[in-house]
């Protein structure tokens with residue numbers, strides 16, 4: 441079970457964006473095969489997060505076609521969007537953790553919204569927390585965790601629903617090199633069982649440690 | 665099916681958890697709603713009590729057939745005979761002008777008044793209980809009797825009951841109107857409390873949407889909250905109204921008609937309590953539904 445991705449001539453301009461400013465994505469085209477492990481690289485503002493927002497139907501393309509498993513996600517009906525998102529494992533750059541809930545509640549949220557029975561959900565949430573080394577912290581509030589631990593909670597939340605497509609936006613940005621390696625190992629483990637993984641980073645050392653194909657963005661264009 | 669059950673179970677827990685997180689806001693809203701519901705409830709109980717009083721009198725209507733003042737005892741006996749021979753009359757009692765005068769004279773105060781009169785101002789009267797108590801039958805009988813020779817006039821003694829029924833109809837309409845207005849108020853109050861909840865939980869709803877929550881899933885806890893709050897307010901309003909009605913019944917003097925009410929006396933009928941409870945739940949649900957429709961409806965790009 442994996443998912444393919446195709447961007448065909450995709451442009452994205454944000455409605456709030458400065459008039460005359462460059463588009464966040466500018467006629468970007470690339471393909472990612474099912475089961476592939478791909479890095480998305482580029483400087484800050486290159487358009488990496490925009491790629492993820494389009495894939496999760498958080499934003500819609502201004503022009504062009506975004507396909508996930510041959511499905512045009514830029515034209516999904518609002519009712520279909522939740523079911524697309526349940527197939528994704530999202531690690532967002534801005535984390536979006538709920539600080540008035542426990543770590544456990546945060547991680548099991550994708551299961552709760554999908555109607556997974558609480559008993560199964562608890563088991564799977566604990567398994568996901570175990571994978572990121574936070575099994576003892578279920579009852580903690582995320583605010584009491586370090587930046588790196590919070591990042592790991594986000595990763596646990598992304599993988600808890602056994603996604604077919606793992607989209608991680610700079611997931612190792614807050615982690616020291618040792619834990620970055622551990623997290624990357626985790627993503628590679630998902631890749632090994634056939635999950636498509638797209639990982640945005642500008643950490644060249646990380647890419648050097650686990651070489652894979654890179655798609656490089658600059659000012660919204662695919663440059664390599 | 666199982667997932668559906670879990671989703672609803674989860675939504676209910678979520679709704680209750682929210683009530684626990686904001687206990688004072690919830691209690692205050694419940695108290696306001698309960699007061700709004702209790703007022704028409706008391707009104708309905710009183711209207712129902714009055715209706716039973718009039719129904720009780722209505723069961724035995726009487727009619728007074730007056731003879732002309734100059735009628736002789738022979739005239740009276742003739743009329744009595746002819747009436748006894750008619751169908752449609754259950755009972756007949758004769759009150760002669762002498763009996764009527766004697767009865768009046770035994771009443772303190774009236775005696776002096778009567779002593780100033782030259783003769784007996786009262787007519788002979790035949791007091792009739794019609795066989796059929798229905799209003800139409802009574803009025804038909806009255807029209808027939810008025811046409812009889814030797815009859816001066818016919819008075820239906822249920823006239824005051826009819827007036828009371830007329831007043832009762834007005835009171836019932838007023839209570840219904842007040843109930844409708846307060847029902848709108850219940851919807852509005854729930855709308856607002858739920859709106860505040862949606863706003864305070866906006867971040868959470870956005871994250872839920874990002875991880876695959878449907879609009880229905882996001883709306884559900886708020887709908888349950890509205891219904892639960894309505895049920896709590898309904899129960900409290902029933903207790904308040906029942907307590908008030910009990911006080912009212914006790915404060916009324918024993919010889920009033922209320923004390924003689926058949927069956928339950930002046931008390932909250934369980935049908936009314938059940939209706940109030942269902943209405944409260946429904947109105948709460950409706951208020952919440954309108955609120956989530958505005959804030960989590962298809963128009964809003966909840967986490968897009």
Ligand SMILES: Nc1ncnc2c1ncn2[C@@H]1O[C@H](COP(=O)(O)OP(=O)(O)O)[C@@H](O)[C@H]1O
Nearest residue numbers: 454456457464483484485486487488489490491
């Ligand atoms: N919501 C937004 N409104 C307006 N402009 C935005 C918005 N999000 C991103 N942008 C702009 O789009 C460009 C690409 O942003 P982003 O995709 O976040 O890049 P990256 O993730 O590579 O840093 C930037 O110039 C950024 O300022």
Ligand SMILES: [Mg+2]
Nearest residue numbers: 488489533609
């Ligand atoms: Mg970014």
